[in-house]
Amino acid sequence: MIQMTGVYKSYDKGQHALNDIHLKIEKGEFVFVVGASGAGKTTLLKVIFCEERIDKGVAIVNGHDIFRLKESQIPYLRRGIGFVFQDFKLIHRKTVFENISLPMEMIGSSRSEIKKRVGEMLKMVQLESHIHKLPSTLSAGEQQRVAIARAMVNYPLILLADEPTGNLDEALSIDILNLLKGINSNGTTVVVATHQRNTISKISGRVVALKQGQIISDGERP
Numbered sequence: 458m459i460q461m462t463g464v465y466k467s468y469d470k471g472q473h474a475l476n477d478i479h480l481k482i483e484k485g486e487f488v489f490v491v492g493a494s495g496a497g498k499t500t501l502l503k504v505i506f507c508e509e510r511i512d513k514g515v516a517i518v519n520g521h522d523i524f525r526l527k528e529s530q531i532p533y534l535r536r537g538i539g540f541v542f543q544d545f546k547l548i549h550r551k552t553v554f555e556n557i558s559l560p561m562e563m564i565g566s567s568r569s570e571i572k573k574r575v576g577e578m579l580k581m582v583q584l585e586s587h588i589h590k591l592p593s594t595l596s597a598g599e600q601q602r603v604a605i606a607r608a609m610v611n612y613p614l615i616l617l618a619d620e621p622t623g624n625l626d627e628a629l630s631i632d633i634l635n636l637l638k639g640i641n642s643n644g645t646t647v648v649v650a651t652h653q654r655n656t657i658s659k660i661s662g663r664v665v666a667l668k669q670g671q672i673i674s675d676g677e678r679p
């Protein structure tokens with residue numbers, strides 16, 4: 458699903474944001490990527506999504522060789538990946554329904570397909586009664602659930618989440634992580650980057666720890 462061998466990435470002439478990364482994530486895994494601010498977590502997710510390109514190494518994502526991938530092929534790679542951010546990135550003048558519909562509109566889905574699938578997604582995140590509301594009228598936890606529904610609407614094989622609980626208190630953070638766990642148990646590979654070690658200590662899963670662009674530990678936590 459995701460396989461990296463000797464992957465390097467630096468932004469300027471400075472130090473490596475990713476420094477000789479060897480990482481294999483199998484289909485259906487749930488993985489936390491942890492580390493202090495600046496450790497390289499966001500860079501790791503961005504290179505998987507081809508928002509940043511790697512300098513060196515072999516990296517295969519959903520069968521795409523992302524070192525060699527042409528710019529014109531990037532949209533096809535991204536179709537298989539959902540992305541969730543700390544600040545939700547919802548469109549504030551659009552309703553919950555419209556926000557979740559957007560990725561389906563972009564690939565030309567029909568109105569009836571959109572209605573059906575968005576309904577399923579609203580049920581998954583338990584926001585059916587908020588379908589016609591604007592994001593600004595929802596709580597932070599609800600807004601993140603809308604963002605997760607939007608990220609999942611086109612059936613991605615991989616869901617990447619960058620500090621998805623960074624704007625939430627501990628109880629809401631656990632709710633969001635449990636939602637991501639549920640999505641994972643339905644088969645989606647999920648990778649969550651976070652600096653909040655305390656929050657994730659309550660959730661089981663594989664933990665990959667980064668420090669200054671290198672993997673310093675990688676293992677299952679019961």
Ligand SMILES: Nc1ncnc2c1ncn2[C@@H]1O[C@H](COP(=O)(O)OP(=O)(O)O)[C@@H](O)[C@H]1O
Pocket residue numbers: 468469473474492493494495496497498499500501
């Ligand atoms: N757009 C950028 N331009 C230059 N340096 C960057 C950029 N993004 C990240 N970096 C640097 O790369 C390193 C890793 O950053 P990042 O991947 O954002 O870490 P994290 O998400 O773990 O906080 C840091 O040293 C950071 O300053």
Ligand SMILES: [Mg+2]
Pocket residue numbers: 498499500619620
């Ligand atoms: Mg980051």
